[in-house]
């Protein structure tokens with residue numbers, strides 16, 4: 001099996017853990033472990049911690065080391081340096097909002113599986129050429145929503161998407177019902193107010209509702 005196919009199979013297994021991948025923006029690394037325990041308890045164990053705050057890498061390290069059952073990934077990966085830092089911190093998968101040649105080359109050289117972002121058929125074709133079958137569709141709702149992904153099912157049947165961006169409990173069904181959607185991503189499971197208040201029971205409940213989507 002080629003290295004990229006091996007990583008694609010790892011991504012597939014991760015994306016199939018639950019219908020929703022929580023996308024986390026974390027300000028306080030101390031919140032990481034109880035938050036991740038709540039997400040695992042609620043049934044959404046694949047967790048994307050975005051590199052949008054100074055606390056992100058420490059949060060990934062803590063979840064990787066301390067939270068049994070969590071599969072922690074890194075989001076908002078823009079550069080080869082981001083990929084490397086996330087791998088060192090213990091991330092098990094990486095997610096990018098789009099792609100660049102430098103990032104794809106670095107991903108080829110890395111053992112960390114990448115879920116690259118796409119918003120056009122040309123980007124999808126480019127990533128297919130590089131061996132990717134599992135892609136993030138971003139930003140899902142502004143870029144065309146479930147109708148755009150649905151329209152790709154016939155000409156691009158070999159691709160599976162994780163749409164992210166503008167998805168909530170209210171519209172997740174529109175995406176999860178499509179044959180080419182494996183799961184969705186969203187930040188609604190870990191809202192800033194609940195993280196700040198340490199409302200882990202509330203986050204667990206949001207995860208439970210998300211898990212029940214499928």
Ligand code: 3PG
Pocket residue numbers: 023050075138164165166167185186187188
């Ligand atoms: C992402 O990082 O993929 C998105 O910002 C998450 O989008 P959402 O906040 O609309 O769920």
